[in-house]
Amino acid sequence: SIQAAIMYPSVSAGTSKIKLNADDIQGIKALYNM
Numbered sequence: 001s002i003q004a005a006i007m008y009p010s011v012s013a014g015t016s017k018i019k020l021n022a023d024d025i026q027g028i029k030a031l032y033n034m
Contacts, residue, residue, distance in 0.1 A: 002023045020028075028034070 002021065
C-alpha cells in the first residue's frame with residue numbers, strides 16, 4: 001500500500017486528497033477492467 005494513494009485504507013480526519021497518483025490509476029483500471 002502506498003500512503004499517498006487516494007485509495008489507501010485509512011486517512012486522518014480533515015485530510016483531503018484530490019490528486020490521483022499512479023497507484024490510484026492502476027487500482028481504478030483494475031476495478032473497471034480497463
